[in-house]
Amino acid sequence: MSSRSRRFRRTSRTGLALALPLAALAACGGGGTTASVEAGSGKGTISVWAHQGQKSEDAALQNAVKSFNSSQSGIKVDLKLVPGNDYTKTITATDASKLPDIVEFDGPTMANFVYNKKLAPIDPYVSAKTLANATDASKAQAAIGGKHYGLGMYDSGLGVYGNKKLLDAAGVTYPTGLSDSWTAEQFTAALGALKAKDSDGKPLDLQESGGYANEWGTYGFAPIVWSAGGSLLKDGKATGALDTPAVVSALDTFQSWKTYVDPNTDGNAFAKGRTALSWVGHWMYPAYSEALGDDLVVLPLPDFGNGPKTGQGSWAWGIGADSKNAKAAGAFLDYLLNDANVAAMTTANGAPPATRTALAKSPLYRRGGPLQLFADQLAKPCGDSDITASCIAVTRPVTPGYPVITSKFGEALNSIYGGTDPKSALAKAARAIDQDFSDNAGYKIP
Template identity: 80%
Template sequence: MILGNRRYRHAARTGLALALPLAALAACGGGGGTGTSAEAGSGKGTISVWSHQGQKSEATALQNAVKSFNSSQDKVKVQLKLIPENDYTKTITATDASQLPDVLEFDGPTMANFVYNRKLAPLDSYVSAKTLANATDANKAQGEVGGKHYGLGMYDSGLGIYGNKKLLDDAGVKYPKGLADDWTAAQFTAALKALKAKDSDGKVLDIQEGNGLATEWGTYGFAPVVWSAGGSLLKDGKAEGALDSPAVVSALKTFQSWKPYVDANTDGNAFAKGRVPLSWVGHWMYPAYSKALGKDLVVLPLPDFGNGPKTGQGSWTWGIGADTKNGKAAGAFLDSLLSDTNVTAMTTANGAPPATESALTKSALYKQGGPLQLFAEQLAKPCGDTDITKSCVAVTRPVTAGYPTVTAKFGEALNSVYGGTDPKDALSKAAHAVDQDFSDNAGYKIP
């Protein structure tokens, strides 16, 4: 689901897109196996590395990391191959495991499917204990299957609501200062009504509608509504009873009621130009919004539907090819790649929250007192993908080989609800379709 929209292509680089490749993944299910154990090898020689070709600054940061590693020692030489972003996941999907590189990057939600199809090996034995310990808990949650880690990322992602302080104050709207005093869903709805009364066209909210809701943006951006209502996209391998629970139906009715307040934002400038005072989006819009609003920009958590505020998380991550013959060398490169120097260079290039504890603590944007401190606070309270309690905030999208079906059906339901369909009917239909697909594929079990 890489769209032509330039802004969403940037969002895709933070691991929020690729619905078309995800759909393709669904068709390649049936592996029924598990990621194999890579051969350790000598720890010397040449290894191949694949990465998606993101924005120029990201590619430069990665190329510099490879050059630095190659020049810092003479045991291992990395040969880097950049593959166009639009083709990247499809390329991995279509490539036999024996032809995959020693080290490869992949979008977080695709990981379980690659494990299922025996294309990834656990990396626990090959990266250092220090590297694993330094990964944030949210980062590790995204990359774990069956107690083993198959992916570790350089950066993460997060959602929030950007607010225009001047417009909020002019309308007399009180807004949260952080997670501790987040809006309830009812308070958020009341804020929309108050803002509408002071707005010329009544359109006061941006939800990045131009990215489409029947897409990975729909799942990443609005599954937090489901989680905050106490529901889940998938629970114990089933969607029925979790995705279509009464609390989730009620929450989606509230979401549906916001449509009259939404600016379609066809030019991508609704918030930056001051047409709307609120924008429901992620960390990646901070540079543009900060430049446009300056001190009038405030960063707020998503509203609480009863189970605490929630956010999506997860992004591009790195792993080891299942058929590598040199796991030691692959691990040595990953240790270098995930160092503070390289993580900081990459997150400076793309503005994403660092996915390592040490780099996150020192980040000018995300450190305590930084302008995006909220995103770091959210990621510091990870839920994983199963234990979604009231006290945790950052939820990992379901780590399952069947994720392509889950996200496709939820996106369809969300789009239908936004278009006026009864939420109970849309969610029940989606839950039934997900469960039927999982039944047809033996639950996508990974031994």
């Protein structure tokens, strides 16, 4: 893995905090929030914690804070950057009364923080205009019981990057958009045709070098489960959702692709032309575009029967449950989520903007832009439960029990990729998830 891709995967704000210890999130509280948040005077100093990302991202955030502080005299923002690899552990270990007025969080951690009484609903404190301008996909990851506990500057997305030159040389016809996505069978057939023209017979990159027993496993390949008509969790249960015959069949197909996969230990399999296809997220576009130029094509993930699907969700901003100046915090969030700041951050990290107005103006994601596919996917959000054939961007389960779900699914996926029978691996994962939910009374949040 190159240093560039390592930054994208581990410490950037581009969508996946893969090194963050989701499993470390403690289910030690629960029973819903009894937040002692207060509106306050709307003036004075407010504290903000954020995770440290790439230098360009940190600079965009620091500039936004500096600009806000100089734009008015009533509120002063005090920003603290916490090393990315320690960030979620830091929030988890800090008592709610010691948390700042504004807390940045990675999307899948939100429900656990609400469960442990560390976040307050933001709806009373941010403007109606700010809420209305947030994309539906971005709001889906931060909503519980009709209340929003955060908003993001950007979202995320998955696709298959293709090398047009290599695809054409192998006579492979590829999708032009979401309406003609490959079926799983067509994708497998394309791999066969590409293998015949590939020097080592390995034309596919699945970002396997770090294994799949991690957040990349869930984010990158839960779309197979959703596209097969299954779910990681349905009505509080994994059994009968994660281990259905259709999901077993889909992951059997996934397992069969291993023979086509370049291990990509150097992180350059696609950029160097060793593979014709790379299954990864939006964050690799800068490196891939630079390497391939006009030969780069962006394709949807294959359809396993319930329509093509993608993961979504990323870092967001919330208000600490014990803040005594939530009105001022809301004013800063309104400012942080304006077009100028969202554009600066998404220019720094290449992620899709999570606000309607910034997305429409984005050179990369607007209509006709090179990454319009990712915007088109996010424009058809499923939320985390109503996963139909017509929606595409699925939110990872919004539940305090998510750390267990991602841990057990990642373990199952990793073992399946290594040769374990998909049926037994998925059944084992589903039982473990259900046992944990039973032990924790379903992680209910009133």
